[in-house]
Amino acid sequence: MTLAIQIIQFILIISVLVILHELGHFIPAKYFKTKVEKFYLFFDVKFSLFKKKIGETVYGIGWLPLGGYVKIAGMIDESMDTEQMKEEPKPWEFRSKPAWQRLIIMLGGVTVNFFLAWIIYTLLLLSNGDTYIPADSLKYGIQVDSVGEKLGLRTGDRILAVDGKKTKKFNKAVLQIILGDEITVIRDGEEILIPLSDEGKADVFRTQGRNFMSYRSKPIIEKVTKESVAEKAGIASGDQIVGVNGANIEFWDQFRAAIGNSAGEDLSIQVLRNGQTKELFLRVPEQGVIGVQLDFEDLRVTDTFNFFSAIPAGLTQTIEVLTDQIRQFKVIFNTKTGAYKQVKGPIGIVEMMSPTWDWTFFWSFMAMFSVWLAFLNLLPIPALDGGHVMFLLYEMISGRKPSEKVLERGQIIGFVILMGLMIVVFGNDIWNIIKRFI
Structure with a gap:
């Protein structure tokens, strides 16, 4: 279906x-x-x-x-x-x-x-307005995996600009990094200029850009999957993870790493609920997934528009999309990045479609x-x-x-x-x- x-x-x-x-x-x-x-x-x-x-x-x-x-x-x-x-x-x-x-x-x-x-x-x-996560005002910086680290980024970095231009939206920053030549970040209180290598981009394209960079967030649970390990352990929506086996947990990437490194093991999870700390126990499955989703609402902002402001904003968005598509050719024709291997035809485009009927996705696409x-x-x-x-x-x-x-x-x-x-x-x-x- x-x-x-x-x-x-x-x-x-x-x-x-x-x-x-x-x-x-x-x-x-x-x-x-x-x-x-x-x-x-x-x-x-x-x-x-x-x-x-x-x-x-x-x-x-x-x-x-x-x-x-x-x-x-x-x-x-x-x-x-x-x-x-x-x-x-x-x-x-x-x-x-x-x-x-x-x-x-x-x-x-x-x-x-x-x-x-x-x-x-x-x-x-x-x-709908325009809902996004600001790239230049992330409370806790970015979170990167090993591919992001090969690009020269580090978890906790705060993005200032790509190729000298400030990027308003986080999802745009991800694209601009793939298309750009250098990124400016704040790391440990210092402003650093990071050149973006073709070899690093090749790793991004090899993994199709999956989660090489995301936003760092507090481990506040938005949703718990039914019949999951987390639900059976008593973890509930709204809980904030504050510890694992007594070790302090401050950010989601720390919690995810603790779970991923503990497949098949018993863990004690400390959560903050209604101002009180509770200790819960669970066994991590071999897959390293316990069935929780993160709450990003504290990071999102929404810009609203009336009829007269939506028209120029719509034109700006159209031109930005066109400009980004033109810039992609520089990356595609650079054989060092391997981007040409990810060019999609009809079969690949079908796979990009939403698996459920989503009118916002439909019209945006x-x-x-x-x-x-x-x-x-x-x-x-x-x-x-x-x-x-x-x-x-x-x-x-x-x-x-x-x-x-x-x-x-x-x-x-x-x-x-x-x-x-x-x-x-x-x-x-x-x-x-x-x-x-x-």
Whole structure:
């Protein structure tokens, strides 16, 4: 059932984004009286799941869920309809329109993607506010594992800036550290500048960034799993762990280490409850997990927005997401970090979906992915919108159209590049699945 929910979310998000992206091309094309022959959700290689002709356009659903397309008459695109291009240009064809109109048609898809993300982020901020843990005001600093230590961080450090820029949110600080070159922290009362090595980042990507850095907190229990070792021992929600076997415990990482190092052993746990200290006893299972969750409420803050403040905040968030995605390429193309091994295709993206239906996650992911599609489509690769834009800008600047042979060859080269990238990301997805069983 969990996998089914993840697949449904992925298909629904992709469907909405593809339809709106293609509408971004379709609407200006129709406005400029350009014939649109096909409007497809997903690709109809050899056959369609559904198709219906309305007016001059065939609307359909393909079987291959890797995107979608509109086929515009008189345009060299993925259909490679060279026969049509041998005929004399018709007034309703793409190639007969002024360059500025063709440019608007080609930029329509990415424009819709960008504005969609802006709208979603604005509405999310308006309805939910923005809840986060401040990066620069953590009460007890950060908590890192062995991977975080290889980056040069230490438990108890307080983050001041990454690459000289202050980071407001802790989750943003985690991303900025992965993408950045240096981090400034306060350690034992001193300000320290830590260079972020490619080798350290390689370890982060090797473990997919799982918990290499989190926030240090008091060991106050938020939830106790039913029928767990902790519940049977009498640990309750709201308890603060203050000791294990008589040794003082001040922070959650100390308690977690004490439990993890005591698998199969009997422990006495001292908890503070309603101002009184109680001693409880339990045997730690071999897995080293007793069934408790931490309370982070004392670290969180929420910024609220009205309609007029949510709009610029939504734009800022959209631009930040776009900027971070662009910066990721520096890390991905640096082979020393190994980040390219973590690039995800459709299979990997499905695994990123929430295992339960969560509308906040759904819309947040759609906004993020919409920005990603806008950026990806603007890359100057023939066969993508950015490739067409590149040739159009050349035409507008030079006053000369590229020959149809150049456009055809560019389309073929772009198609080969995209297929190569798809093979890489699908191969990564499959290899990551295989590694779980090795």
